[in-house]
Amino acid sequence: MCLVAGAVVLSSCAPEESTPAVAEHVVEARPFLGEPDVLFSSVGTLAVSPNGQLFVLDAREARIHGFNADGSGHVAFGGQGEGPGELQFPGAIGVSDSAVRVADYASGRETRFSLTGSFLETADLPDRASTVVYGPGGHLAFVGSAEVDSIVAVYDPEGTLRYAAGTRAVEGRVVLDMANVKSEINAGRIPDVLHALANNGVLDAEGGLWLIRSAAAEITRYDASGRLLWERSYADLPEADPILERFFERNAAIESPNSFAPLAYFRDAALVDAKLWLLVALSENEPALILVLDQDGVIEHRLRVPDAAGAGSMAIGPDADRVYLGVHTRASIMEAAIPPDVK
Secondary structure, three states: OEEEOOEEEEEOOOOOOOOOOOEEEEOOEEEOOOOOOOOOOOOOOEEEOOOOOEEEEEOOOOEEEEEOOOOOOOEEEEOEOOOOOOEOOEEEEEEOOOOEEEEEOOOOEEEEEOOOOOEEEEEEOOOOOOEEEEOOOOOEEEEOOOOOOEEEEEEOOOOOEEEEEEEOOOOOOOOOOHHHHHHHHHOOOOOHHHHHOOEEEEEOOOOOEEEEEOOOOEEEEEOOOOOEEEEEEOOOOOOHHHHHHHHHHHHHHOOOOOOOOOOOOEEEEEEEOOEEEEEEOOOOOOOEEEEEEOOOOOEEEEEEEHHHOOEEEEEEOOOOOEEEEEEHHHOEEEEEEOOHHHO
């Protein structure tokens, strides 16, 4: 086990080298659409097209909003329903230079729109999962796949299974015994099942995967063939212990024996130019914190955004020149310019 720049390397350790310094930044943000934002009833997934258009999922209305990089050119499409171009339970967005792809978790189908919001077609997804991840090359990852025994299944753009990766924390289908989960948490333990509920990931253009095990504060990277490249723990981050303490405090405050608050160290992630951007799961009152990791998982930069406290989703501009943060408690989007030395 090796310690490198705030991360414990669990496998594939290289010879010991000097630990690089992590650059700290405080970044000012402004409302993307001015004040107040009144377009959204909720702000969920954010996605940016190759030409810089921002797309926002309003899950409460099952609607997608699109904007030019300067906030102009607003389009809205989707909406609750089962007809052509309508959505039931949208949960993921993938944007290319010609289309917006929306995964509907309720129907197990994908609805495709033009970048201006025109309905194109609907197609069956090749798998079902708790989380769907779109890659820039058209690949799809199903985290919590129903088709494989691993954590994630990665499919090529034609819908053919390319590889499966990751050992599940719980074998078989995840079944929640709410009372038992809450009892373990109240006893100061982290139930194994929580590690099956808080996984996410990002794909690169070739189909390689960064698997983010948010409840364990671990990241595993695979190449486009599914070969393990490295695995790291980030449980020694300065923010990790407070996140864990808040998890137990939140659950202690929930009186019902059949309800619990989940554990997550990271809220969202994005991949730009082989660098992983991680949004840390801080409290609603703390400035948003973004970690920028190099291709080996070493933390290079820490960006604090005081104006985006409570941010729960994130997207990075195609040139890594700006970051968008969705603040769920205010149903608004904050925008910040990224310091040039971070790009």
